[in-house]
Structures are given as C-alpha cells and as structure tokens.
Amino acid sequence: MAQWTECMNFGIAVARQAREVILDAFKTQKAVMLKSSPADLVTETDQRVEKMIISAIRQKYPTHKFIGEESVAAGERLVLTDSPTWIIDPIDGTVNFVHRFPFVAISIAFAVNQQTEFGIVYSCVEDKLYSAQRGKGAFLNGVPLYASGQEDITKCLVVTEIGAERDDLALTTMTTNILNLLKIPIRGIRAVGTAAVDMCLVATGGADAYYHIGMHCWDIAASALVVREAGGVVIDTNGGEFDMMSRKVIAASSLAVAKRMAQVIQAFPCARDDENPTKAGNDVYNTANGH
Template sequence: MADPWQRAYDFAVEVARKAGEEVRKAGESEIKIMTKSSTVDLVTKTDERVEKIIIGSLKEEFGPDAHCFIGEESVAKGEACILTDKPTWIIDPVDGTTNFVHGFPFVAVSIAFAVNKELEFGVVYSCLEDKMYKARKGKGAFCNDEKIEVSDVTAINKSIIISEHGTDRSPEKVNKIFSTMQKILCIPVHGLRGSGTAATNMCLVATGAVEAFFEIGIHCWDIAAGAVIVKEAGGVLLDVDGGPFDLMSRRMVSANNEVIAKRIIKEIEIFPAVRDDAPVQKQ
C-alpha cells in the first residue's frame, strides 16, 4: 500500500529549508540597518512573509483546498486555532523572534502535519545553525539525516533541564516561573538552560543534549513539530500536571524518560494559560 504522507513529509523539508533561507537573508541584510524602534515591524514583516512562502508553497503543491492550516501569523490576525480531523499543517515561520532581532543563533522554522488530530510528522529547521531536524510517526528522528536519540540519563542530579521565561511579564507569573526554576536548580540538577526557541529546545531533548524541556505559555505552533521529533527519538511528552500531553493546552514537559519528567513535574508551579483552541472573546 502506498504511503499517503511521504510526499508531504519530503516537501515539508524542502519548504522549511526555503523558508529558513528567507529568515537568514532577512537577518543578514535587514536587521543591521534597523533602529531599535523598528525591529518589531521587521519581525512582523518577516514572520508574515515567511508564513506566506510556506503556506503558498504547500497550496501550490497540494491544491488550495486539500489541507487546513494553523499558522502563528494567521491566528494573530484572527483566524481560528482549531485542530480538526482534516489534514492540517501547523506552522511557526520564525520561532525565536527575539533571538532573530538580536542575532542570537537559535532561530527555527517549525512545520508539523496532523491527520485525525494525530501528529504525523514534524520538521524543525534551525536555520542559523543549518540543522534540519525531522521525524515521522513510527520511523525515527533525524538531524541532517543522522539518526538521533534522547539521552539515557535517569538521575535527575546528572541532568540538564531547559526552559524559558516566556513573554508575559506580569509579576505573578514571573514569580512562579522563577520559583519553579529555583526549585529545580536546587534539586540539584547539573544546570538550567534556554535557547529562546521552544522548537529548538525540543530538538535538544531529542538529540540527548539536555534531558528535559518544560514550559507553560507556549503555543501549538511552537511545539507541534518538536513533539513528533522528541517522541520518535525515544522521549516522552506529558502535561505539567503529569497527565497526557495536550497540544492545545499551552503547557508541556518533554523529556528523555518518565523518571526525569515526573521528577520535574513535582517542582512546577502551575499558572493559568488560555488554551489555543479556546473561543475567541469578542470585544
């Protein structure tokens, strides 16, 4: 029986590389001449341009109505963020926008594909590093075509944990985030890190460079591709309360194994995050 999604997977890799080249070009040629006051505008224009490249390429290849799309910029403009049973692309055109503005070398294009609400494959192109991470359900995970696997560490005090402080600067949430980090650091662990991009963080778990990544407040387009890559590299995905991973919940722990994941979960101070698929509140 013919594989129905291999063509889509192969094309996603091509599109991610094409989009990454556009991100790289914008970083090299445009950011250097921008003043601080105009960097936000540059990020918005680059995000929108790259998302149009990705979605336009996919529609041209597979037909304008063959698949559904959830994209960061599309949702920002008011489109619904609902995952149905239909074949759906979940896209983050520039994951790590603050890194992008500053030239910090972790910026990723993230493209995932879901059918019947199940993630089929994910592609993360860390475009400044020129690293192409990819995985298909049941077929393993790869970086630049080399197979990758999570680490075999089970002792939390021999682990590196990765997380982010997010974009919400409300004191209540910041206090919970840093209280959690302090408790994890004092377990103790070997260290805490953060690359500034959720997609890259998950790929670092998949390669065994770190043992776990957790965050509250991320979006489905930040982690959908990475979720496939972590799982296919032998890792686990859980909710921050220890329950099943829910792509739309905006909260997640990804780890090399359940031992590490559940030890971290004991220390996480949970705070509310509005689900990605929550009804949009009318003004």
C-alpha cells in the same frame, strides 16, 4: 503513515526555501511590531515566510488546512480538526532573530485526525534540520537521533524559557520553578530562546529535559514528535497526557525524569490555544522599530 512521506518531503523542501529568506534578512535592521508584550514580537519576515510556506503547500495540497502563528495573530480562528492540517511557526525565536542571536527556527508539523504524523524543525543559522515521522524515528540532517535515556534527575541538564508573559504571577511562577528544580538539585538550566530547538536538544541527548508554560501549539507540535521518535517522553506539566493545545509541556529523556519534574513545576493560568483563537490578533499595540 507511509502516505504522508511525500507531504513531509515537500514540507522539508519548502522549509529549505524559507530558510534562505530568513538568512537574507537575519543581518538586516528589522521593523518590529509588538503583540502581547515587549517580549512577544513579530517582523515583516515572520509574516512573509508564513505566507510563502502556506502558499506553496496550498498550491500542492489545496484541500489541506493550516494553523499559522501569524495567521492567528491576524485574526484567523485556531481550529484543529480531523482534516490534514499543517501547523506552522515561520520564525520560532523572533526575539533572537531581531537581535541576531543565532538560534532561529522554522517549525512545521502535520496532523491528521488530530495526531501529529510528522514534524520538521529547521534551525536556520546552524543549518540543522530536525525531522521525524510517526513510527519512523527522528533525525538531524539525516542522522538518527536518540534521547539520553537519563533516569536520574540529579544528573540532568534542563532547558526552559522565560516566555513572553511578564505579569507578576507568570514571573513568580517561572522563577519559583527554576528555584525548585535547582534545589532537587539538577545539574543546570539553559535557555536558547526557541521552544522548537529547546525540545529538539532533548532529542539529541544534549539536554535531558525541557519544560515550559505559555508557549503555543505552533511552537512545539513538530518538536514534540521529534522527542518522542528519539525515544524521549512528552507529558503535561501536571504529569498527565500531553495536549498540544494546553500550552504546558515537559519533554524528557525518560518517564522517571518527566514525572519528577512534574512534582515541582507549577503552571500559571493561561488560556488554551483552542479556547482563545484570536488573542494574538487583538494584542498588537505598537509598531516602531522595536519600541
């Protein structure tokens, strides 16, 4: 594991450079392209930042592989092999970015033998850099992180997202899940607008759990490790083992809370990331300043 520390430090340095690009563009008017729905957006900054990150890493580590959100959107195959692979979301929270809502993150994970070795989540506007290396703990700006450890779900604050899917089944499932959790009851539900930051909030203890259906591997690969290294639990919404390609996740302060949530959360059908490698590339259907 120690051999990947240099890679993680380089990834953090690249993330810091990418943050400056995002902050420069944050307050400007964006030309927006739609992907799968009016809530699934991409901007020139997303594309520019991803190219910048991949270019810098490829120059340093030419044999490494990459899975990037915008590269997949452009038609590249999504394949996770045993080779050292960087999994990149250049801007997690693009809708926030477009609207200048101040929760926008860079997410960078690094996997070897299909196991995440380190994760970096940089909440750019907040200047909060979350990081974790397998077996070495989780940190926020260098300070150790610890999940709350809460085991009583009735004392939990839960984070989730509405998501980009807006068909009737997805919306009905999403609202039913919220209703079922509130009826347990839990203390409340929040939505920040970026899956990566949502999960990192569980690692801080500021939230006790997070769940979502329909996100992608680049949204959660890094933050899942941050949660686990902070002492939290990450599982599938069906209560089974977490699979970053399944597009379903529960992250929680304890196994008891995660399992209780799994009893009431339902998932709508969504193709696995590794079964639908060019979906995003086929979904771009409009370009025009957000319309």
